[in-house]
Amino acid sequence: MVKDTFRGGVHPREHKSLSKEVPLRVYDAKGDMIFPLSQHIGKPARPIVKKNDPVLVGQVIAEADGFVSANIICSCSGKVKAIEKRRIISGALADCIVVENDGQFTPMEGFGTREELNGLTNEEILARIKAAGIVGMGGAGFPTHVKLAPKNALDIEYVIVNGAECEPYLTCDDQLMRLKADEIVEGLEVVLKLFPAAEGVIAIEKNKKEAIAAMEKAVEGKRKIRVQSLKTKYPQGGEKSLIRVIAGIDFPRAMLPAEVGCIVINAGTTYAIQRAVLYKEPLYMRGMTITGDAIKEPGNYFVRTGTLLSEIIEEAGGIKEGVTLKKALAGGPMMGFAISNLDVPTQKVTNGLTLLAEDDAEKAENTMTACLHCGRCTTVCPVGLMPQMMAEAFEFNNLERYENKLYGLECVECGSCTYICPSKRPLMQTFKRAKGEIMQKKREEAAKAAAEAAKAGGAK
Amino acid sequence: MTILITTIVITVIGIIVGAGLVFTSKKFYVEVDEREAAVRACLPGNNCGACGYAGCDALAAAIAQETAPVNACPVGGAAAAEKIGGIMGVAAEVGEKNVAFVRCKGTCDVTGTLGNYVGLQDCRSAVMSGLTLNDCGYGCLGLGSCVTACPQGAIQVVNGVAVVDESKCISCGLCTKACPKGLIELKPISKKVRVQCSNKDRGPQVKAVCSAGCIGCMLCTRQCEFDAIHVDQNVAHIDYEKCTQCGKCVEKCPVKVITPPEAG
Numbered sequence: 001m002v003k004d005t006f007r008g009g010v011h012p013r014e015h016k017s018l019s020k021e022v023p024l025r026v027y028d029a030k031g032d033m034i035f036p037l038s039q040h041i042g043k044p045a046r047p048i049v050k051k052n053d054p055v056l057v058g059q060v061i062a063e064a065d066g067f068v069s070a071n072i073i074c075s076c077s078g079k080v081k082a083i084e085k086r087r088i089i090s091g092a093l094a095d096c097i098v099v100e101n102d103g104q105f106t107p108m109e110g111f112g113t114r115e116e117l118n119g120l121t122n123e124e125i126l127a128r129i130k131a132a133g134i135v136g137m138g139g140a141g142f143p144t145h146v147k148l149a150p151k152n153a154l155d156i157e158y159v160i161v162n163g164a165e166c167e168p169y170l171t172c173d174d175q176l177m178r179l180k181a182d183e184i185v186e187g188l189e190v191v192l193k194l195f196p197a198a199e200g201v202i203a204i205e206k207n208k209k210e211a212i213a214a215m216e217k218a219v220e221g222k223r224k225i226r227v228q229s230l231k232t233k234y235p236q237g238g239e240k241s242l243i244r245v246i247a248g249i250d251f252p253r254a255m256l257p258a259e260v261g262c263i264v265i266n267a268g269t270t271y272a273i274q275r276a277v278l279y280k281e282p283l284y285m286r287g288m289t290i291t292g293d294a295i296k297e298p299g300n301y302f303v304r305t306g307t308l309l310s311e312i313i314e315e316a317g318g319i320k321e322g323v324t325l326k327k328a329l330a331g332g333p334m335m336g337f338a339i340s341n342l343d344v345p346t347q348k349v350t351n352g353l354t355l356l357a358e359d360d361a362e363k364a365e366n367t368m369t370a371c372l373h374c375g376r377c378t379t380v381c382p383v384g385l386m387p388q389m390m391a392e393a394f395e396f397n398n399l400e401r402y403e404n405k406l407y408g409l410e411c412v413e414c415g416s417c418t419y420i421c422p423s424k425r426p427l428m429q430t431f432k433r434a435k436g437e438i439m440q441k442k443r444e445e446a447a448k449a450a451a452e453a454a455k456a457g458g459a460k
Numbered sequence: 461m462t463i464l465i466t467t468i469v470i471t472v473i474g475i476i477v478g479a480g481l482v483f484t485s486k487k488f489y490v491e492v493d494e495r496e497a498a499v500r501a502c503l504p505g506n507n508c509g510a511c512g513y514a515g516c517d518a519l520a521a522a523i524a525q526e527t528a529p530v531n532a533c534p535v536g537g538a539a540a541a542e543k544i545g546g547i548m549g550v551a552a553e554v555g556e557k558n559v560a561f562v563r564c565k566g567t568c569d570v571t572g573t574l575g576n577y578v579g580l581q582d583c584r585s586a587v588m589s590g591l592t593l594n595d596c597g598y599g600c601l602g603l604g605s606c607v608t609a610c611p612q613g614a615i616q617v618v619n620g621v622a623v624v625d626e627s628k629c630i631s632c633g634l635c636t637k638a639c640p641k642g643l644i645e646l647k648p649i650s651k652k653v654r655v656q657c658s659n660k661d662r663g664p665q666v667k668a669v670c671s672a673g674c675i676g677c678m679l680c681t682r683q684c685e686f687d688a689i690h691v692d693q694n695v696a697h698i699d700y701e702k703c704t705q706c707g708k709c710v711e712k713c714p715v716k717v718i719t720p721p722e723a724g
Contacts, residue, residue, distance in 0.1 A: 091590040093597065326576070338577075340592045365578040426579045433585050 004206075005231035006244040008382040010416045012234055012334065014207065015169045019291045022299040024175045026285070027315050028105060033076050033306035034345035035061060035097045036088045040141040042068030047097055053080045058108040058282050061097050064130065070143040070348075071133035074099060075284035075304035077106040089309070089330050089344045090337070096345070099306070112279050117186075122194050125277055132276035133348070134283045138162060138237070138266035139335060141349040144273070147265070148194055150258035156195040157261040158247050161188055161270050163204040163211065164230055164237030167332035170352045172287035173267045175300045177204065177211035180271055181218035187274030188225060191265065198263070200225040201246050207232040234334060235414040239264045241382050251383075253410060268351070283348060290316045292355035294325045303346055309353060310342045319355070327361070329354040334415050364424040371425060377417035383410050387417035387427045394434040403438050411435065495547055496524035502543040504535050508611050510632030523548065534558070535630040558631040558646035560615070560624045562606075565656040565717060566599035567619040571670035582608075587640040595669035598659045600643055609638035651700050653710060657717045660693045674717045680709035 038044035045062035055061060055074045062072035078100045086096040120128075130145035150156070161184065165173040177184060188200045202219065204212050206229050219225045230236050230245060240251040243262045251257075257264055265273075268287055275281040284304060291298040296317030303312060309328075319325050329336040331352050338361075377387035386406060393402040402408040408431060415428040500520035507515035511532045513522055522528035523544060530550050531541035537557050545551055572595045577586050583605035586593055593601050602620040614628035615635060624635075626649060636644045643658055655674060659666050663675035676694035688702035689709050696709075696718070705721040 087592075087597075091592045337590045339590070359576060359578070361578045362576060429579045429585055429589070432588055433580065433582075436584075436588060 004229065004245065005233055005236065006241045006382055007384065008380045008416065009233040009235060009241070010380050010419050011232065012168050012419055014232075015291070016171050016174075016207070018169070018293075019171045019289050019298040019300055020174065022171075022175070024172065024179055024287055024300045024302055026302040027304075027307070027312060028103075029076060029101060029304055029307040029311055030103065031101060031308060031311055032081060033074075033078075033099045033101050033304065034086055034088075034308070035072050035074065035099065035306045036086075036345065036347060037062050037072060037095045037097070039072065039305075039347040039349065040070040040135040040143055042066065042070070042143060042146075044095065045069060045072045047083055047095075049080050049083075049097065051080055051082060054078070055080060055099055056108045057105050058111050058284055060131070060133070060282070061099075064133075064143070068143055068146055070135050070145075071131060071282070072097070073133045073282040073284045073305070075306050076101040077104050078102040087341055087344055089339055089347060089350060091340060110280055112281055115278055115280070117190060117193065117278065120193075120277065125190060125194060128277045128280070129273060132272070132282035134269060134272050134276060135348050136266060137268040137272065137286060137349060137351065139331060139349050139351060141347075144265070144269055147258075147263065148191065150256075150263070152258065152261075153195055154197055155261055156198045156258065156263055158243075158263070159188065159191050159195055159198045159200045160242050160246050160262060160264045161200065161202040161267055162237050162239075162242060162264050163202055163208070163215070163267040164242065165208070165267075166205060166232075166234045166236040166238075167334055167336075167352075168234070169291045169332045169354050170289045171291070172289040172300045172351060174208045174211050176271060176287045177208070177267055178214045181211075181214040183274045184215070184267055184270050185218045185222065185225060186278065187270035187272075189222075190273055190277045191263070191270070192224060195263065198224075202227045202267075203230055203242055203246060204228070205230050205232045205236055234416065234419075235382055235412070238382060238412055238414060240412060253407060286346075286348065286351075288312070288346065288350060289352040290355075291352065292329075292357075294319055294323050294355040294357040296320050303350075305348055305350075306345045308343055308345055309339075312346070312353065313342065313355070320357075323357045325355055325357065326359040327356045329356070333360075334419070335413075365426075368424045368426075370423060372423055374422060376420045376422065377427060380416045380420045382414060382416065383412055385411060387431070390434070391425065391427050391430045394430050399434065399438055399441070402434055408434055409438065493524045496520050498547045499523050499544050502536065502540050502547070503533055504540065504630075506535055506611055506630070506632075508535060508630070508632040508634065510534050510630075510634065535632055537631075556648045556650060559626045559629040559649045560606075560631065560633070560635050560644050561647045561654055562600060562622045562624060563643050563645060563654075563656055563658045564598075564600040564621055564641075565672040566594065566596055566670050567621050567672075569619070570672040571595050571599060573620075584638075584640045596659055596666075596673065598641060598643075598661075599670065599673075601641065605638045605640065606635035606644060609634045648700055651698075651703060651705060652719060652721050653698060653703060653705050653707060654719045655689075655696045655698060655717060656719055658695060660695060662694055666694075672715055672717060675715060677714060679712045679714065680718065683708045683712045 043066040046065040047062045049061045056077045059074045060071045061074045064071050081098040081100040083097050085093045088094045134144040135141045163177050192200050202215050215227045249260050272283045285302050288303045289300050328339050330339050390406045390408045411431045417427040503516040505516050511519050513519040530544040577591050581603050583601045583603045600621045602617050604617050606622050607615045612628045614625045657674035659673045666673040666675050674695050676691045678691050680689045686702045688699045707721045710718045710720045
């Protein structure tokens with residue numbers, strides 16, 4: 001029997017009905033657009049435009065700098081207003097390219113002309129994905145051209161399209177799969193061309209019946225591609241959880257998906273690959289859900305990257321009357337992070353904006369008690385860790401035990417433990433901090449070792 | 461009879477074991493540098509790690525082996541360095557005692573708070589959450605990572621900003637590492653004229669978020685007769701090699717962000 005889920009996990013209230021049936025529609029930004037140079041994991045991109053340069057939709061305005069890096073694409077036409085530090089969605093000040101939007105959205109030449117897949121070599125496909133600046137759109141933002149070029153391309157057994165969307169509130173991937181089913185399958189075919197031995201699996205949670213039906217219709221008659229329905233459970237859409245279900249592999253410690261023969265790509269990314277490779281349209285727009293109980297008209301939008309969040313909120317009817325916005329989250333409530341300033345631009349990885357009238361984190365903090373040692377966090381951890389022991393190790397500042405005895409670096413920061421904890425303890429936040437401190441320590445040690453090696457080399 | 465045999469056997473065993481002990485202790489004698497113990501006695505014994513060694517024992521060993529200078533302990537200061545210098549037969553060169561100083565004046569009265577952060581009450585966790593806690597993105601968060609880091613209880617958060625009690629400070633520097641905003645610096649204890657702001661934004665932006673912030677107006681630079689105060693990245697910095705504590709910049713500063721020379 002094929003299993004349809006993994007061990008552990010939780011089932012938070014979905015709240016998806018708010019925006020589930022609202023079709024995706026394009027929203028064209030009106031004001032200036034801001035493009036942060038670092039919207040991905042890796043080195044920030046290097047700007048290749050100057051102040052007052054005219055730009056067009058789809059133009060590369062900053063180039064990938066180094067191997068793990070990605071191009072930044074302009075999503076409007078107009079001229080470059082400034083290259084300066086602006087506040088970005090994470091709350092930090094970062095280098096951004098500000099473009100004055102002329103409202104015409106004039107595209108680049110050759111934009112959107114169809115080409116057939118057969119005429120393309122693998123190198124050309126990867127080059128186009130790289131040029132289009134595509135990164136993992138599920139949230140991590142790992143450059144896709146790096147992910148799709150593993151050393152063992154012939155050993156890849158599964159290419160998994162992640163359409164689980166297990167995060168509460170978010171529905172943009174659901175709508176995307178209903179609307180663009182054929183395109184996603186074509187995008188998957190492009191990826192499968194790179195991995196001749198692989199089978200394509202489109203994984204969708206069972207609470208998206210319409211999306212499953214649409215995808216099943218689209219894969220009819222295709223060899224090597226199937227749709228797999230999954231149990232509705234959080235974090236079903238985690239990379240490790242998906243590999244556990246589809247390939248039946250318990251993910252080994254400190255390994256990459258490609259090393260166990262799997263590539264996992266988000267449904268949105270697959271769509272972006274199709275646009276980039278077959279239509280030469282780079283990643284300048286993405287599906288995004290605006291939802292929550294504080295917004296007037298929750299919905300799904302195709303938003304140009306660089307659009308200000310405040311503009312999108314206005315488009316969605318603004319904040320409900322008589323409601324004060326207590327908490328704004330980039331993404332959903334489980335994996336998303338709180339934002340304190342709404343005048344910040346969307347990025348390639350911004351998959352949603354959840355606006356809440358009540359701050360549950362504040363409530364949780366007010367009712368926090370000591371750990372009961374009930375072990376519920378251990379039963380829900382999808383990775384099989386022991387959160388209460390890890391939190392204890394961190395409280396005693398025993399990072400050595402945290403890392404090597406309790407394997408705390410394997411934590412995927414899904415937040416299931418924090419969700420289930422009857423004592424309302426901030427477990428995931430503790431682990432985020434612990435991981436950060438261990439990584440920093442490692443970086444410091446590496447820098448020290450490098451300095452010593454340089455010194456020894458110099459002495460010779 | 462039994463008593464006699466027992467006594468003899470015990471005596472013989474005693475002699476053999478005793479001889480063995482004498483032999484092994486002579487044969488396997490490890491030479492101990494008695495200076496190490498003497499140096500260790502001069503160190504404060506806090507094991508705070510501010511010297512960069514694992515603790516006072518490790519530092520004492522390093523000093524005795526002459527791999528660390530005699531004034532390596534910032535906590536013991538001049539007194540300890542002099543004593544250790546005597547033991548090691550080296551003249552101790554000691555600078556002035558440093559104390560920790562929080563470069564922020566943004567109390568709750570002069571700047572506002574933003575974003576309702578909840579969770580671990582610790583500055584480093586708060587910074588990781590991505591929320592901007594204060595209107596000013598550079599200032600003290602007031603959650604007290606430095607308070608927990610301080611081994612002497614010399615730091616307290618007063619009205620939203622950490623304040624150092626200089627009489628208790630042992631200049632170990634642990635708070636400087638604990639502060640995620642990098643606001644705490646070690647300054648010479650006698651130099652009371654210090655710039656109490658770290659906001660790198662331009663003047664109008666600073667004015668908008670905090671009424672006590674350095675606006676980078678350069679009035680202090682023009683006022684200084686000794687070329688000791690300069691504005692770098694929109695914040696004034698004082699060069700203590702040149703500063704004479706005359707206090708002219710303090711008087712001229714329009715936002716009163718420089719502490720006066722007579723400050724306690």
